[in-house]
Amino acid sequence: MGHSRYDSLPKTKRWRQVIEAFSRLDSTPEELVAATSQAAGDSLWQTRKDPLVFKSCWLLLTLPLLARSDQLDQWLREVGTPPGGDYKRDLLTGTRKFLDQAATRTPLRNIFSETARLAFFETLATAFNQSNLVLFGAEPEQVRKSLSRYASPEGFQTLAETFFRAYLKRSLANVLEKEIPNHHGIAERFAGANDTRELEESLNAYCAETTALLSQYARDWYAKNAIHRQPTEGRTRAFAAYAVEKLVEDLVREQAQ
Amino acid sequence: MKPTLVKCATGLGPYKAKGREFERTLELRISPDQHANVRLRVDNIESRIIHEFSPIVLDLLELASYLYVADTSIPRGCHDPFGDAWYRTIHIVIPVREASCWKRVQKPLEELLTFLSGDAQITLDFQPYTGKPPSGQTYIDFPETDAGYKGANTVVLFSGGIDSLAGASQEISVGMVPLLVSHRSAAMRVATQSSLVRQLQAGDPTKVYALNMWVNRMGRGQADVNQRLRSFLYLSLAFAIAQQLRVENILYCENGISSFNLPLAADRIGSRSTRTTNPRVLCTFEALMNQVLQTQISLHNPFLFLSKADVMARIVAVGNGNLIGSAVTCARTIRAKRGTPNCGTCYQCIMRRFASEQRNLQHYDPVRVYAKDIFTDELTEGEERSNPVQWVRFHEKVVDLVDDQFEVEFPETVDFYDFLPGDKPESLRSIFALYRRNAQEVLAVLQEKQANYFRQFLSGELPPHCLLSLIGQRRHLEEPIQPYAVRIAGIAEVALRRAFAATPPESETALQDQLEVIFEAAGDKLHREYPTLVFSIVKTKPDFSTTCGKLFIETKLLKDSRRRAALLDAMLADKEKYSAAGAAVLFLVYQSAAYIADPTELTDKITGEHVFCKVIG
Numbered sequence: 001m002g003h004s005r006y007d008s009l010p011k012t013k014r015w016r017q018v019i020e021a022f023s024r025l026d027s028t029p030e031e032l033v034a035a036t037s038q039a040a041g042d043s044l045w046q047t048r049k050d051p052l053v054f055k056s057c058w059l060l061l062t063l064p065l066l067a068r069s070d071q072l073d074q075w076l077r078e079v080g081t082p083p084g085g086d087y088k089r090d091l092l093t094g095t096r097k098f099l100d101q102a103a104t105r106t107p108l109r110n111i112f113s114e115t116a117r118l119a120f121f122e123t124l125a126t127a128f129n130q131s132n133l134v135l136f137g138a139e140p141e142q143v144r145k146s147l148s149r150y151a152s153p154e155g156f157q158t159l160a161e162t163f164f165r166a167y168l169k170r171s172l173a174n175v176l177e178k179e180i181p182n183h184h185g186i187a188e189r190f191a192g193a194n195d196t197r198e199l200e201e202s203l204n205a206y207c208a209e210t211t212a213l214l215s216q217y218a219r220d221w222y223a224k225n226a227i228h229r230q231p232t233e234g235r236t237r238a239f240a241a242y243a244v245e246k247l248v249e250d251l252v253r254e255q256a257q
Numbered sequence: 258m259k260p261t262l263v264k265c266a267t268g269l270g271p272y273k274a275k276g277r278e279f280e281r282t283l284e285l286r287i288s289p290d291q292h293a294n295v296r297l298r299v300d301n302i303e304s305r306i307i308h309e310f311s312p313i314v315l316d317l318l319e320l321a322s323y324l325y326v327a328d329t330s331i332p333r334g335c336h337d338p339f340g341d342a343w344y345r346t347i348h349i350v351i352p353v354r355e356a357s358c359w360k361r362v363q364k365p366l367e368e369l370l371t372f373l374s375g376d377a378q379i380t381l382d383f384q385p386y387t388g389k390p391p392s393g394q395t396y397i398d399f400p401e402t403d404a405g406y407k408g409a410n411t412v413v414l415f416s417g418g419i420d421s422l423a424g425a426s427q428e429i430s431v432g433m434v435p436l437l438v439s440h441r442s443a444a445m446r447v448a449t450q451s452s453l454v455r456q457l458q459a460g461d462p463t464k465v466y467a468l469n470m471w472v473n474r475m476g477r478g479q480a481d482v483n484q485r486l487r488s489f490l491y492l493s494l495a496f497a498i499a500q501q502l503r504v505e506n507i508l509y510c511e512n513g514i515s516s517f518n519l520p521l522a523a524d525r526i527g528s529r530s531t532r533t534t535n536p537r538v539l540c541t542f543e544a545l546m547n548q549v550l551q552t553q554i555s556l557h558n559p560f561l562f563l564s565k566a567d568v569m570a571r572i573v574a575v576g577n578g579n580l581i582g583s584a585v586t587c588a589r590t591i592r593a594k595r596g597t598p599n600c601g602t603c604y605q606c607i608m609r610r611f612a613s614e615q616r617n618l619q620h621y622d623p624v625r626v627y628a629k630d631i632f633t634d635e636l637t638e639g640e641e642r643s644n645p646v647q648w649v650r651f652h653e654k655v656v657d658l659v660d661d662q663f664e665v666e667f668p669e670t671v672d673f674y675d676f677l678p679g680d681k682p683e684s685l686r687s688i689f690a691l692y693r694r695n696a697q698e699v700l701a702v703l704q705e706k707q708a709n710y711f712r713q714f715l716s717g718e719l720p721p722h723c724l725l726s727l728i729g730q731r732r733h734l735e736e737p738i739q740p741y742a743v744r745i746a747g748i749a750e751v752a753l754r755r756a757f758a759a760t761p762p763e764s765e766t767a768l769q770d771q772l773e774v775i776f777e778a779a780g781d782k783l784h785r786e787y788p789t790l791v792f793s794i795v796k797t798k799p800d801f802s803t804t805c806g807k808l809f810i811e812t813k814l815l816k817d818s819r820r821r822a823a824l825l826d827a828m829l830a831d832k833e834k835y836s837a838a839g840a841a842v843l844f845l846v847y848q849s850a851a852y853i854a855d856p857t858e859l860t861d862k863i864t865g866e867h868v869f870c871k872v873i874g
Contacts, residue, residue: 008639009338010337010338015338040338040339043338043339085681086681086682089674089675089681089682092671092674093671093674093675095671096671096672100368100372103377104367104368104371104378109344109377110339110340110341110343110344111338111339111340111343111344111526111527112339113344114340114526114527115526117668118526118668118669120668121664121668121671122665122666122668125661125664125665125668126665129661129665135660135661135664135682135686136682136685136686137682170523170526173522173523173524174338174339174523174524174526175338175524176523177522177523177524177525177643177647178338178524178643180646181642181643181646181647181727182638182639182642182643184642184646184727184728185721185722185726185727186721186726187721196650
């Protein structure tokens with residue numbers, strides 16, 4: 001057992017351009033990332049209505065609010081994970097169940113839905129790490145306090161930026177990884193460890209730059225929609241859709257420059 | 258992708274899906290139906306078992322068979338970068354004898370199947386059987402055996418691979434009598450499984466029993482070869498048999514790295530990395546089946562916290578090392594050739610090959626059982642290269658990951674954490690430690706291989722796309738350049754002394770001509786006066802260079818003590834130029850008399866990281 005499935009890139013013109021960029025020994029990491037994001041742009045755009053992108057945003061918005069208002073335990077019970085064990089783990093399990101249920105209800109999905117789910121958990125793990133929460137055995141109060149820090153425009157800005165950066169990076173890496181192994185070796189584009197490291201760094205920088213503009217929007221949106229009024233699923237869905245649109249627009253703008 | 262309706266038509270009355278549209282309908286009929294396209298046959302099964310199969314067990318076997326065939330009949334696409342076709346929506350309508358019982362577990366069963374297959378959604382619609390349901394005996398095509406499974410006290414799922422062989426071996430070694438349950442879909446693995454069983458029995462058929470279940474699509478090949486639901490079939494048979502024999506333990510043996518199956522790379526997320534023995538799958542299946550069958554059967558993976566190398570070592574430890582070479586691990590058995598049952602390049606073969614190297618078990622698992630030696634054979638573009646390259650990069654990544662980073666890099670841990678056995682935090686820590694330890698061993702194997710083949714690598718004798726060439730310039734392989742330079746310097750020293758014992762070389766060109774002959778005789782293929790390098794406003798060429806450009810060799814001839822300062826200046830200049838090209842440099846300084854009384858004065862000044870110097874003469 002243990003099978004892993006490998007897919008190659010399609011043979012369409014746009015994807016052929018990506019493969020050609022990889023085949024050139026003098027292509028820069030930035031060119032490779034740009035060619036990939038160009039080819040992936042349309043598909044990324046389609047994900048503005050992806051249910052798991054929206055539900056991830058909804059959780060990033062509401063979990064800190066629930067933590068601040070001591071309603072997190074109630075929410076955990078509602079999603080079928082009554083707290084009682086390791087509180088941080090209970091929270092991760094609760095959010096997993098919540099996202100799984102969301103996926104079941106709206107089965108239209110592809111790799112982006114899966115990526116959104118992973119990006120959400122990456123964001124949560126990053127947030128906990130930044131709060132210096134221990135991996136296991138954190139007190140419930142510590143977990144709640146750690147989360148409630150993000151119940152502010154700046155907090156939501158941080159979470160949204162981390163989420164969309166991870167989402168974009170994982171989405172583009174998904175494509176890059178299909179081609180990198182074909183260009184490994186002596187006299188190939190990826191002759192040494194430095195080459196792949198440079199590509200990873202370039203991808204990180206690219207995604208950080210692209211999502212930096214988005215994070216500003218997230219902060220402003222939170223200030224308008226979650227401070228003086230109750231956040232709603234409808235408005236959050238619109239936020240998620242607009243965030244993805246903005247992400248893709250920024251990709252296109254950077255390529256044009 | 259629009260949904261597919263799968264109608265399990267044998268025993269199904271008129272059916273119309275309400276309020277749903279389907280892109281396609283797949284109609285399946287199970288043997289012995291006159292129009293059967295699903296074959297379910299159990300070999301070597303005792304009549305008392307099959308006679309006693311309860312209606313719910315027969316439902317389970319048919320459900321599992323239909324699911325397996327449906328899964329392999331609906332394509333997932335292969336040139337779709339974002340996997341729209343991978344995530345299928347499948348609705349299965351199936352007649353059952355115990356509809357009310359199945360409806361009670363319908364939702365968690367659907368969730369399990371969806372997670373296992375990684376599809377967008379698998380839904381089930383249990384319908385009451387119309388007409389008289391077929392009885393169990395119809396599935397027996399082979400003569401009944403006499404063995405009787407007397408004393409069998411554990412069921413072991415047996416694929417004929419390394420991990421299941423280890424499980425069976427271990428059980429026998431502690432006095433258990435395992436019943437090995439296998440699924441067969443093609444004749445390819447039959448000989449392997451049968452041969453291993455015979456060897457495990459060692460002349461005593463009551464020591465271990467075997468039972469085989471044939472399930473496949475009749476009439477045409479698989480539209481999807483990924484078989485993500487195969488383990489559901491496999492486990493269903495094991496539970497059915499365990500219930501009938503009143504055996505309380507089922508072992509599904511798989512090393513931890515394969516079970517958790519953290520994705521090798523970003524393009525292998527979701528069920529692209531199979532969840533066959535993911536703890537979530539085993540744990541959920543165990544609970545569901547015990548509820549359905551009203552049993553208390555334990556389903557357990559004894560190797561969850563072991564690497565493949567650990568598992569192999571266990572086979573050796575119980576005295577069955579000689580069976581390792583007969584086990585077939587490969588995911589591509591369908592393409593296997595006689596004599597080389599393992600392709601050598603699929604994920605499983607790579608893991609096994611490294612594992613035997615990790616524990617120095619090559620004599621039990623010789624290279625000849627693999628169609629390709631990934632380390633030194635040319636690998637074709639695509640999966641043959643991506644598998645080993647991603648394997649190496651994955652281990653480079655995880656070797657240094659601390660526990661907190663693991664959770665950021667691999668959020669997949671959330672999917673199985675709740676289903677870990679024992680103290681969950683401790684179990685998760687053990688998993689991270691297992692991955693790090695295995696990564697250290699994998700990288701150590703690479704380093705050793707690279708050292709063993711370094712001369713061939715540098716002289717260009719290795720194929721350009723074997724694994725050692727593909728990763729030839731990676732970080733963990735940089736160290737062997739020093740022993741290679743030392744070796745070259747040693748050869749040059751001995752040979753030049755002899756060559757010029759009577760008459761010293763007249764010029765550097767004469768010195769280089771002699772070295773060229775020496776290197777060729779020693780089997781080292783080096784370029785002469787190559788490559789041309791541009792440094793600022795000047796161009797330069799090293800006297801010799803290795804084919805891969807990792808080492809430049811510069812010769813210097815000292816015929817006059819007054820040229821010592823000029824020699825040093827020239828060497829320092831060369832050092833800067835060649836280092837800028839990212840290569841190591843070996844200076845071979847030949848002096849026709851002892852102009853440099855203490856060579857260390859020169860070598861100390863010149864040598865540094867990746868700069869070597871040898872004074873000869």
